Amino acid sequence: MLKTHYIRRFLKSWKIFIQNPLGKTGVIILTVFMLMALASFIVPHINPMYDPMTGIDPDIRVSTGPSLTHFLGTDNVGRDLFAQLLEGAKVAFIVGLSSAFFSIVIGTVVGMVSGYAGGMLDAFLMRMADIIMVMPSLVILLILASLFGQFNIWIIVFIIAIMRWPAVSRVIRSQTLSLKQRPFIEASQVAGASHLRIIFRHIMPNVLPLAFLYMTFRVTSAILVEAALSFLGFGDPSQVSWGMMLQWVWKSGHMFQAPYWLIPPGLSISLLTLAFYLLGRAMDEVLDPRLRKEGQS
Amino acid sequence: MRNQTYILSKLVEIAVIFFVIMTALFFLFRLSPGDPISKVVDPMLTPEDMRYLIEQMGLDKPMWEQYVIYLKNFFAGNFGVSFHYGEPVFKIIKERLGWTILLFTSSTVLAAFAGVFLGKIAAWNKGSRLDSVMSISALVCYTLFIPWFALLLLWVLGFQLGLFPLGGILSPELWVGNASWFVKVLDIIHHMVLPLMTLFIINLGSYLLLMRSSMLSVLREDYIITARAKGLSERVIRNKHAAKNAALPVVTSVGLSLAFSINGGALTEQIFTWPGIGRELIFAVSNNDYPLAQACFLLIALVVLVANLIVDILYAYLDPRITY
Amino acid sequence: MALLSIKNLTIGYQTKEGILKAVDDISFELEKGRPLGFVGESGCGKTTLGMTLMGLLPDNARILGGSIGFQNKDLTQLNEDQWRKVRGKEIAMIFQAAMNALNPVMRVDEQVIEAIVTHQPEISPNDLENRINELFDLVEIPRARMKDFPHEYSGGMKQRVIIAMALACNPKLIIADEPTTALDVIVQDQILKEIKIIQQAMDTGLIFISHDIAVVASVCEDICVMYGGQIVETGTKQEVFASPRHPYTKALLGSYLSLDNQASVIIPDMREAPDLTLKSGSCRFAVNCKRCSRACKIGIPHWANISKTHRVLCCDETITGKTNE
Numbered sequence: 023m024l025k026t027h028y029i030r031r032f033l034k035s036w037k038i039f040i041q042n043p044l045g046k047t048g049v050i051i052l053t054v055f056m057l058m059a060l061a062s063f064i065v066p067h068i069n070p071m072y073d074p075m076t077g078i079d080p081d082i083r084v085s086t087g088p089s090l091t092h093f094l095g096t097d098n099v100g101r102d103l104f105a106q107l108l109e110g111a112k113v114a115f116i117v118g119l120s121s122a123f124f125s126i127v128i129g130t131v132v133g134m135v136s137g138y139a140g141g142m143l144d145a146f147l148m149r150m151a152d153i154i155m156v157m158p159s160l161v162i163l164l165i166l167a168s169l170f171g172q173f174n175i176w177i178i179v180f181i182i183a184i185m186r187w188p189a190v191s192r193v194i195r196s197q198t199l200s201l202k203q204r205p206f207i208e209a210s211q212v213a214g215a216s217h218l219r220i221i222f223r224h225i226m227p228n229v230l231p232l233a234f235l236y237m238t239f240r241v242t243s244a245i246l247v248e249a250a251l252s253f254l255g256f257g258d259p260s261q262v263s264w265g266m267m268l269q270w271v272w273k274s275g276h277m278f279q280a281p282y283w284l285i286p287p288g289l290s291i292s293l294l295t296l297a298f299y300l301l302g303r304a305m306d307e308v309l310d311p312r313l314r315k316e317g318q319s
Numbered sequence: 320m321r322n323q324t325y326i327l328s329k330l331v332e333i334a335v336i337f338f339v340i341m342t343a344l345f346f347l348f349r350l351s352p353g354d355p356i357s358k359v360v361d362p363m364l365t366p367e368d369m370r371y372l373i374e375q376m377g378l379d380k381p382m383w384e385q386y387v388i389y390l391k392n393f394f395a396g397n398f399g400v401s402f403h404y405g406e407p408v409f410k411i412i413k414e415r416l417g418w419t420i421l422l423f424t425s426s427t428v429l430a431a432f433a434g435v436f437l438g439k440i441a442a443w444n445k446g447s448r449l450d451s452v453m454s455i456s457a458l459v460c461y462t463l464f465i466p467w468f469a470l471l472l473l474w475v476l477g478f479q480l481g482l483f484p485l486g487g488i489l490s491p492e493l494w495v496g497n498a499s500w501f502v503k504v505l506d507i508i509h510h511m512v513l514p515l516m517t518l519f520i521i522n523l524g525s526y527l528l529l530m531r532s533s534m535l536s537v538l539r540e541d542y543i544i545t546a547r548a549k550g551l552s553e554r555v556i557r558n559k560h561a562a563k564n565a566a567l568p569v570v571t572s573v574g575l576s577l578a579f580s581i582n583g584g585a586l587t588e589q590i591f592t593w594p595g596i597g598r599e600l601i602f603a604v605s606n607n608d609y610p611l612a613q614a615c616f617l618l619i620a621l622v623v624l625v626a627n628l629i630v631d632i633l634y635a636y637l638d639p640r641i642t643y
Numbered sequence: 644m645a646l647l648s649i650k651n652l653t654i655g656y657q658t659k660e661g662i663l664k665a666v667d668d669i670s671f672e673l674e675k676g677r678p679l680g681f682v683g684e685s686g687c688g689k690t691t692l693g694m695t696l697m698g699l700l701p702d703n704a705r706i707l708g709g710s711i712g713f714q715n716k717d718l719t720q721l722n723e724d725q726w727r728k729v730r731g732k733e734i735a736m737i738f739q740a741a742m743n744a745l746n747p748v749m750r751v752d753e754q755v756i757e758a759i760v761t762h763q764p765e766i767s768p769n770d771l772e773n774r775i776n777e778l779f780d781l782v783e784i785p786r787a788r789m790k791d792f793p794h795e796y797s798g799g800m801k802q803r804v805i806i807a808m809a810l811a812c813n814p815k816l817i818i819a820d821e822p823t824t825a826l827d828v829i830v831q832d833q834i835l836k837e838i839k840i841i842q843q844a845m846d847t848g849l850i851f852i853s854h855d856i857a858v859v860a861s862v863c864e865d866i867c868v869m870y871g872g873q874i875v876e877t878g879t880k881q882e883v884f885a886s887p888r889h890p891y892t893k894a895l896l897g898s899y900l901s902l903d904n905q906a907s908v909i910i911p912d913m914r915e916a917p918d919l920t921l922k923s924g925s926c927r928f929a930v931n932c933k934r935c936s937r938a939c940k941i942g943i944p945h946w947a948n949i950s951k952t953h954r955v956l957c958c959d960e961t962i963t964g965k966t967n968e
Contacts, residue, residue: 160582168604169351288467550731
C-alpha cells in the first residue's frame with residue numbers, strides 16, 4: 023500500500039521534473055555521458071589499439087588530429103583520444119557518484135544525530151562541520167599526497183567525501199530539527215522506541231529525499247576536485263581521467279598546437295558538471311513548489 | 320563595545336582552529352610512511368649539517384618535546400630549510416604571500432561587486448532575454464573547469480593573439496633596465512590580467528546567480544510594496560531597498576566559497592606561473608620538499624581563516640540586525 | 644462633494660482556471676469627514692480594492708471595468724508615472740505592521756524622510772527636520788528612538804511608524820488595510836484611537852479595511868460589508884448594527900452578540916467559499932444562505948434601498964422589503 027503511494031508520488035515528481043527545461047537538458051547531457059561511460063567498457067575490445075592507457079597505434083608516433091580511425095585524434099604517443107575520453111567519462115561517474123554517495127551517508131548520519139541529540143554533541147559536530155567546510159579540499163589533498171604518496175582512486179573518493187559531508191549535514195540537521203517537533207516522533211518516544219530506532223525508522227525516510235537532492239551538488243564538486251588533482255599530477259595513475267588528459271596535453275607542451283586534444287576533456291568536465299547541477303536545480307524546483315514557474319502544475 | 324568582544328572571540332576561535340590544524344599536521348607527519356626525520360631534514364645534506372638541524376628541530380627528543388619545539392619554531396618563524404632552494408622556508412614564503420593575496424583579493428572583490436551588480440539587473444529583468452543570457456552565462460562560468468579555462472584563455476589571448484604574456488609576473492628585461500616605477504607597475508598588471516580574468520569569471524558566475532535568486536526573494540517582501548506605496552521610482556526601489564538587502568547573503572556566500580576560491584587560486588597560479596603560495600605548495604609536493612609544503616599548507620590555512628573572519632566582520636557591519 | 648466616487652468597478656485576476664473576479668461591480672462614495680469601513684472575510688476582495696486604490700495591483704490583475712473618481716481624475720486611467728505622483732502624496736496606505744513592511748537595513752527616520760523627500764525634493768533641511776519631528780510626535784514615538792532600526796521596535800511602534808509614513812505628505816485619502824491585526828488588544832485599542840484622532844485633526848478621507856467588524860465600528864461612520872467580491876450591504880454604522888438585513892451581515896454580527904440575544908438571530912452555516920468565477924449578476928452567497936430559494940439561484944440580486952443611506956443586495960423580498968424580521 024505504502025509502496026504504490028511512493029511510486030505515484032515519484033511519477034508525479036518525474037512529470038514535473040521532465041517538464042522543466044533545466045531538468046530536460048540535464049538529463050539529456052547525462053544520458054550522453056552515461057552512454058560514453060558504458061561504451062568505454064566495450065571499445066578497447068574492438069581493437070587493442072584503442073585501449074586508453076596502453077593502446078598505441080603502430081602507424082602513429084606523434085599527436086595527430088581527428089581522422090576516421092581516431093575520432094578525436096591521438097596523443098603524443100599515439101593513443102586514441104576518443105577512447106581516453108570514454109574512459110574519462112567512466113572515471114568521472116565513478117568518482118562523482120561514489121564520492122557523493124559517501125558524503126551523503128556521512129552527512130546524513132551526522133546531521134540526523136546532531137539534530138536529534140542537540141546540546142553539546144550538536145554544537146561540537148556543527149563546529150567541526152564549519153571548520154571542515156571552510157578548508158580548501160584541493161590543498162588538503164595536496165598535503166596528504168605529499169605525505170602519503172600517490173593515491174588510489176578509492177582513497178581519493180573517500181577523502182573527497184570526508185571533506186564534503188558538512189554541507190549535507192547542515193541541511194539534514196535543520197530538517198531533523200523541524201521533524202523532531204512533530205507529534206509522531208513524540209508518540210514514538212512515549213511508546214518506548216529507542217533513539218536509534220527513531221532516527222533510522224522515522225526520521226531517515228523523511229530526510230532522504232533532501233539528502234539525494236544535495237547529492238547532485240556533491241557530485242559536481244567531487245568531479246571538479248578529482249579533475250584538478252589529476253591535472254596537477256596527483257591522481258590515480260592507473261586510471262585515465264579527463265583531468266589526466268589535460269595534464270598530458272599540458273606537460274607535453276601540445277596545448278597550443280592540439281586543440282582537438284585540449285578542448286574535449288575540459289569541455290566534458292564542464293558539461294558533465296553542468297548536467298548534474300541542472301539536475302539538482304530541477305529537483306530543487308520539484309521539491310519546493312514555490313520555485314516553480316507559472317504554467318507548471 | 321559589542322563589536323570588539325565579537326572580534327576578540329572570533330580571533331580566539333581562529334587561534335584554536337589553527338592550533339588544531341597544526342597539531343593534526345604534526346601527527347600526520349609522524350604517521351606517514353617513511354622516516355620522519357627525512358621529512359624535515361634533507362637527506363642530501365652532509366651529516367654535520369643534518370645533525371645541526373636535527374638538534375635545532377629537536378628531532379632526537381621524545382614526541383611531546385618535539386611537539387613543543389615544533390610550535391615554538393612556528394611562532395618564531397622558523398619553518399625549517401627548504402630542500403630544493405636550500406634556504407629558510409620563511410624567506411621563500413615571505414616573497415610569495417604578497418602575490419597570492421594580491422591576485423586573490425582583487426579577483427574576489429571584483430567578482431563580488433560585478434556579481435551583485437549584474438545579478439541585480441538580471442533579477443530585475445526576470446524572464447527577459449537579458450536575464451536568460453546572463454543566467455545561462457553565469458551557469459556556464461560556474462561549472463567551468465579552471466585549468467581548462469585558464470589554458471584556453473592562455474591559448475587564445477596569449478598565444479594566438481599575443482595580447483598578454485604567457486606567465487610570470489614581470490618581464491625581466493623591463494626590470495633589469497632603468498624603467499620607471501610606473502612602467503614596472505604596468506608590467507605587473509599586464510601579467511596579472513589573464514590570471515585575474517580567469518578567477519574573476521569563475522567566481523562571477525556563482526555570485527551572479529546567488530544575487531539574482533536573493534534579489535528575487537527580496538522583491539517578494541512586503542517592504543518593497545511599502546516602498547512602492549510611497550511613490551518611489553523603480554530605480555530607487557531596486558537599488559536602495561531591494562539590492563541592499565539582497566546583497567547580504569552574497570557576502571555570506573563569499574565566505575563560504577573561500578575554499579573553492581583558494582583551490583581555484585592555486586590552479587590558476589600554477590598555469591600562469593604566478594609566483595604565489597598555491598603554486599609553491601604544488602611545487603613543493605611534487606618535489607617532496609616537505610618543510611616547504613608544510614609551511615605553505617599552514618599559511619594557506621591561516622589565510623582562509625583570516626579571510627573568513629574578515630567576511631564575518633563585514634557582514635556584521637552591514638546587517639544591522641546582527642548584534643553580539 | 645464626495646472625495647472618492649467608485650462606479651461599477653470590476654477587477655479580475657488571470658488564473659489557469661480563467662478570470663477570477665476579485666471585485667465584482669461595486670459602487671460607493673466616500674465623504675471626507677466620514678470614515679468608511681470595509682468588512683469581510685479573507686478573499687472577499689477588500690484588500691484587492693485597497694490595492695487598486697493605490698495602483699498596486701500585481702501583474703496578473705486587471706481592472707475590467709468601472710471608474711474611480713478622485714480629485715477630478717479617473718484613477719483607472721492612470722499610467723505608472725502618473726500613479727507615482729499620486730501614491731504617498733494624494734493617497735497613502737497604512738499597511739499591517741505584522742508584515743515585513745519596513746526595510747530592515749534602513750533606519751526608521753530615513754524611511755519616513757524618504758516618503759517626504761520623494762514628493763517634495765526641494766524641501767529645506769530645516770523644514771524637513773521639523774516635519775519629521777512633528778510626525779513622530781503625532782504618532783507618539785519618542786524622538787530618542789527615531790534613528791533605530793525596525794527590528795528594535797515593538798509591533799505597536801512599527802505600526803505607528805507606518806502611520807507616520809502614510810501621513811508624511813498630508814494625503815487627501817488614507818487607506819488602512821488591517822492596521823491592527825496581529826497587535827495585542829491593548830495596543831490595538833491605542834492605535835485605533837490614534838487613527839481616529841489623526842483623521843479628524845487632518846481632515847483626510849479614510850477607508851478602513853478589516854475582517855473584524857467591531858474594530859471597523861470603533862473608527863468608522865459608514866460600513867460596507869463585502870462578500871465574494873461584492874458589497875452585499877452598506878449603511879451607517881448605526882443602521883448596520885441595529886438592523887442588519889443581509890444574511891452575511893447577520894453572520895458577522897452574530898459572532899459578537901451577547902448571550903441573551905443569541906436566540907433571535909439566525910446565523911448561516913458558512914460551509915463553502917464563494918465562487919469568484921460566477922458570472923456577474925448571480926448571488927454569490929447563495930451556497931451558504933439558509934434562506935436561499937430557487938428564485939435566488941436563478942435570480943439577479945438587486946439593490947434595495949432601506950433608507951437614504953442603508954442599502955442591501957439581495958433577491959429575497961423578505962430581506963429587501965421594508966418589513967423587519
